[in-house]
Amino acid sequence: MAYIVEPDVVRYACMCGLLKPISRLYFCRHCLHLRCGFCVCHEVDSLFCGKCLENLPSTEAKLKKNKCSNCLECPSCHQQLSSKAATVAPKNPEDPKATPKKVIYLCCLNCRWTTRDVGIPDQEVGKSGWPEHENVHTNRLNAIMNHYKKLVLKEKQQQMDKDKKQRKYTTSLAERTGVTASILRKRLGMTELKNPLLEADDLKPAVASKEIVDSIEHLLTTPIKLNDITTIDQRLKLPDWQPTAVDKLYPVHKQLSVKRSLRCRSCEHNVSKPEYSPNSIKFKIQLFAYYHIPEIRIVTVEPLRIGKQCELLIKLINPTQHQTTITILPLEHLDAIQQEDTKVIEDPPETKEPLSFQLLQSSLTSHPRQINAKVGTDVSIPTSSIILPARDDAAEYDDTGETQNFQDDPKLVVFRKSNKAVIKLLVAPMENLELGEEVIAGFTMQHVYTSTIATTTENKEPQKFDHKMKIYLTLGTLVGSQ
């Protein structure tokens, strides 16, 4: 599938002005807008480990530094480690009763790195968990972290004191009489309660040393063996230790993966929501443009020459369960409408909208950026529109050429089968193009979108909307002039 929709040949203009292939777009069916990954709100739904598929609540994940406690990764090539069983001869071979012991070690199936390489002792069968590699500087790091926490608290306290001074009048009885909790405690003869975090700590600042710890002399005298030195990737995978030699590598806990849901920015409806369970690859909501917007594929283009009308055959596919009508309009058509729209939107004050929405809007409303595509050809705009029947999965396998009674313009529609139609457009590359330059054609496609949202009881007919979007086709390079 990816080879058909993945190359950026046919691009749709997203609401934000970016051009994306249809497989990368979402379609919000509530506000009828195309949305791309850059103009939706991303939310973390659940955290899970990709290997053992364990689901972790976000607080627990934070506590575990977003890493799985069971699964380990190879420090050498970052693939998952698997455990391997081996038998070890008994300690005293003379003893006839001693049986060979079964042990487990970890092994990477990709680069064949094993825990034996770095001298991690094998584990006995039945024991679980590998020894954690402790950071030498743990105490120091904790002390620094505590210190900063205290600083934060101190600053907060100072800010609060400042606020109190600024307040002219007090309302609480305790404050008016001057009897606060701490004074009461003093009067009763109790020791003052102290916040442990507010106590002064004895953190000594780090001292820069004059001496270089590691002597670098051996670097100058002995030849470097590249196989013994870790790569930058390997060092950054272990930020606590950053080993420089391969014999200091240690298995890393696997990073957790995230399931995220995507939300339309303007109406806050979900456009994509996966099922919560990490075992499932299904979606609760998936409003991908691929299932709602007619797909366009280029069938053939004649060699492009300046000043010559070249035939362009494109295929239109209706992916929905409803019949649709497609009209090709000039590219400027949508610009004119949008300008009118913005004029209208600017005037009425926003009412009835939820607060969060208003907040969001104030921060997120932005005018779509300029579409970054240089249109290099004129497209002949057909006068008639094309009706595409609904998608029928069974018809895909039906070879008995069914006759469809559509009153097509034979000059426009070349071929038709079930929910697909091939139409012929004429393109004429512009004069100002240079030889070998890429030619981009653009037009506005209008299609009838049948809303699938359950409508109110009053009108049982599904609502229909005219939806318009800009399409940019990359037709290939200019081969010459007429």
Added chain:
Amino acid sequence: MSSKQTPKISSGALVCGDNKMHGDITFGTNSIVHPSCTISAESGPIIFGDTCIIEEQAKIIHRVPFYRTDKNPVMFIGSNNVFEIDCTVEAAKIGNNNIFEPKCFVGNKVTITDGCVIGAGCVLTDEQVLPKNTIVHGSGCKQREALDQPNPQFGLMDTLMRLLPNYHHIRKPIKKP
């Protein structure tokens, strides 16, 4: 050199019939050759050591680079080597205990010593000598040095020795005089 030469198979070796073999080829004892592999001794004889496994679709080609002018070059392959599915090996000198993983390619300018593992899909073409226990892995053909050589797969060999003759034609080993 006639291409219709029959391979010399030592006793105890198991060579399936349905494979392409050209030129002067010698198999050591306890070697196992699966069906549908290609062994072509174009530039000179190929000599396999003991207990080598050559799997399906593997291509072992003796093709000396054009600038080498040694007379009658011989391709030596040591013992305990495993050529996995669809690997292409042209290296003229191969030591012992090496593993060529599926779809790897080793060019004819490469010399392979002992205990090396050429990872799946890795391509080695430049003139080089792989040091002992080198492991080539990943899409970037990264190299690292292993602690010890990969273990010979005796369990697999026993199974193959038992099963292959049941389902395939077997070339007869040469009777020792």
